[in-house]
Amino acid sequence: MYGAFPTDPYSHTPKDQGAKQPGMTGLVKEEILTRQAELGIAIEQGCLVWELQLLDPHELLTAPALFSYLDVQGEVQHIQLQPGSLAYSICQTPVVLRAAAALGITVHYADGTQRQLDGNVLDEANSRHIFLRDGAVHHLTVAFR
Secondary structure (H helix, E strand, O other), X not given: OOOOOOOOOOOOXXXXXXXXXXXXXXXXXXXXXXXXXXXXXXXEOOEEEEOOOOOOHHHOOOOOEEEXXXXXXXXXXXXXXXXXXXXXXXXXXXXXXXXXXXXXXXEEEOOOOEEEEEOOEOOHHHHHHHHHOOOOEEEEEEEEO
């Protein structure tokens, strides 16, 4: 079951009037939530958490690729991806997932420094930087098994 099936393609349309505001149908909302689960994204007590049991390993790159994205200043940026990885963004902050022997998160800061965290939970301070889109965190590399 996919939720409600609207009779009008806009979910915020009053019954007796024309389209007022485009919205997402229940199916689209479910697809977004499903994809977040597949990519392992969760927020627990203000911290980003990755649980990657649903990630299909066939989605990982088999050859190098360039990931292009808009940063928090609206500028186009690029990250070179290696085989065995994939990338997406959270609040305009790139997240590179890569297969590895051990769980861990590398926080790549805008000033060029890095911090390695064990496990699959990004601490509250760095999660807050991402949620606020303040540009302090340039990108994350999340290693998973």
